[in-house]
Amino acid sequence: MCKEYEQTYFFMLLADRWATHHDVERPTGGGAPVMGWAAALRLPLPPSTRLHQSAFHGLIDRFWQRLQPLIYAAREAAVNVLSPRRSADGIKRLWMGNQASEAPTRRHQADFGFLIARGLLDPKENLYFLGGKVSAEASAKLAERTIRWSPENLGASPYLSYGERLAAFLKGAWISVAAFFTKRLHGPGVSSGRAIGAVGDPRAQAAPQVMPDDNQLLLARAPRHGRHGRRGRAHGHLVYQRQQLQVRGELQRLSRFGCRFEHGLVVLIVWNRAVADLYMAPRQVEAARPKPLVAGPLMCGDSRRLSKKPEEARREFGLEGPSMRTVVAFDVLPQTRATRLRIGMGPSPYTPEAIEAFYGDLRAALDRFPDMRLLLKSKRTLATGVLYIPQALRDLTDPTSAYVLQG
Amino acid sequence: MVFLPTDADPYLALAMADLCVGMPFTSPLLAGWANGRGGIYHAPLRLARYSALTELALCLTQSREELLARLEGWSHRGEAPHAPSEFIAPHLDPAQELIQLVL
Numbered sequence: 050m051c052k053e054y055e056q057t058y059f060f061m062l063l064a065d066r067w068a069t070h071h072d073v074e075r076p077t078g079g080g081a082p083v084m085g086w087a088a089a090l091r092l093p094l095p096p097s098t099r100l101h102q103s104a105f106h107g108l109i110d111r112f113w114q115r116l117q118p119l120i121y122a123a124r125e126a127a128v129n130v131l132s133p134r135r136s137a138d139g140i141k142r143l144w145m146g147n148q149a150s151e152a153p154t155r156r157h158q159a160d161f162g163f164l165i166a167r168g169l170l171d172p173k174e175n176l177y178f179l180g181g182k183v184s185a186e187a188s189a190k191l192a193e194r195t196i197r198w199s200p201e202n203l204g205a206s207p208y209l210s211y212g213e214r215l216a217a218f219l220k221g222a223w224i225s226v227a228a229f230f231t232k233r234l235h236g237p238g239v240s241s242g243r244a245i246g247a248v249g250d251p252r253a254q255a256a257p258q259v260m261p262d263d264n265q266l267l268l269a270r271a272p273r274h275g276r277h278g279r280r281g282r283a284h285g286h287l288v289y290q291r292q293q294l295q296v297r298g299e300l301q302r303l304s305r306f307g308c309r310f311e312h313g314l315v316v317l318i319v320w321n322r323a324v325a326d327l328y329m330a331p332r333q334v335e336a337a338r339p340k341p342l343v344a345g346p347l348m349c350g351d352s353r354r355l356s357k358k359p360e361e362a363r364r365e366f367g368l369e370g371p372s373m374r375t376v377v378a379f380d381v382l383p384q385t386r387a388t389r390l391r392i393g394m395g396p397s398p399y400t401p402e403a404i405e406a407f408y409g410d411l412r413a414a415l416d417r418f419p420d421m422r423l424l425l426k427s428k429r430t431l432a433t434g435v436l437y438i439p440q441a442l443r444d445l446t447d448p449t450s451a452y453v454l455q456g
Numbered sequence: 457m458v459f460l461p462t463d464a465d466p467y468l469a470l471a472m473a474d475l476c477v478g479m480p481f482t483s484p485l486l487a488g489w490a491n492g493r494g495g496i497y498h499a500p501l502r503l504a505r506y507s508a509l510t511e512l513a514l515c516l517t518q519s520r521e522e523l524l525a526r527l528e529g530w531s532h533r534g535e536a537p538h539a540p541s542e543f544i545a546p547h548l549d550p551a552q553e554l555i556q557l558v559l
Contacts, residue, residue, distance in 0.1 A: 350465035406500035
């Protein structure tokens with residue numbers, strides 16, 4: 050209790066002084082030892098003050114703080130070095146997936162499944178990095194579709210020779226040890242041991258790399274004759290993102306795979322001009338400004354369907370009724386609070402209150418306009434219990450409701 | 457009211473639409489606008505009120521009354537809301553475009 054009280058007291062004092070005194074030094078991170086905070090504050094403690102947490106405690110704390118990432122890095126490096134070798138023959142691009150549940154093993158052609166279905170992509174030329182636990186069933190389905198995949202935490206390691214892995218390990222170890230002692234390089238991309246993957250596979254780098262996720266917002270292609278031009282390597286990176294603010298995090302994620310994303314970037318492929326402006330705005334130096342190309346949104350599906358007229362598409366689907374104007378609603382169902390807490394996620398901007406109001410307003414629109422037909426295309430299945438299902442949506446989809454019975 | 461399977465092709469839903477309504481900044485509407493469908497971003501709790509794009513008001517409703525008024529205009533006068541040009545992509549088949557650009 051004394052320790053917590055001291056920590057809180059000094060933290061509040063520091064926060065207070067931080068706002069008004071520019072000469073206050075920044076302590077080392079949120080878990081800084083109390084003596085470090087006192088020193089940062091340049092606090093004249095009276096000689097009679099007896100702190101529960103001594104300077105020795107602080108030293109141990111600081112040592113442990115830095116040791117933890119080193120231990121983690123060592124564990125990751127061991128896994129990377131010792132994993133069985135696989136053949137990289139025929140791999141032309143790397144494709145970064147999101148999680149096992151979104152692998153293209155199902156009917157809705159998630160991730161790059163829609164490109165395979167259209168014959169635009171040969172799965173055997175892809176190396177698919179997949180995060181999370183992949184079930185035996187999912188693994189079998191991936192094999193059935195001839196999709197070559199690798200666990201994300203291994204990076205490109207299984208496709209390197211053991212000598213290359215050792216070289217990468219030494220490089221990663223050097224960076225991690227340097228981070229331990231200097232604290233300047235301390236960061237997840239460096240000290241987590243993913244540096245072992247930062248070397249990448251030269252054979253895979255010999256062709257454009259593609260790294261999408263399930264939702265895409267920003268795509269990018271790096272130069273063929275940039276930093277790696279001397280070695281004749283080409284880099285191409287593709288980032289799919291759902292929120293503009295998450296792009297930065299995705300770039301960090303890419304860095305684990307050896308992608309020097311922003312340096313030397315020459316082409317930026319985006320969904321729309323607004324996203325390009327968002328990305329380019331802080332880059333005032335001409336050399337840091339890639340050429341934006343607007344390609345349009347790319348969802349998992351066949352965009353050629355949009356070449357049909359609405360009446361024609363409805364007729365093919367079996368929706369008749371020429372006098373009905375058709376409104377299609379697309380939602381984003383938020384996760385339940387229990388789900389968020391379980392996986393450590395913060396609240397979504399698409400709150401339960403927002404989705405409740407969204408569907409409530411659509412129901413009001415149906416009541417107001419009897420000649421309007423509503424098609425609901427929910428983004429996620431309603432049956433998992435993982436997502437918050439608003440009452441208005443339950444009412445609309447209830448098989449006994451007047452809305453459903455009217456068709 | 458028809459509830460499409462959640463794993464249905466989103467382009468199928470878009471193709472059947474005279475008008476789309478979506479939560480702010482979701483992708484299907486971008487594809488819809490690029491292909492001549494009308495669309496409204498509906499943010500009933502005013503989620504999108506701080507956008508830098510002032511023209512966003514063309515395709516944004518922030519209350520039930522605004523949504524109903526916009527639907528009224530579309531239903532009776534054929535005023536399908538469209539997005540600012542910054543939101544509209546030039547390519548009708550982005551998958552094909554992507555293959556040519558990157559793959």
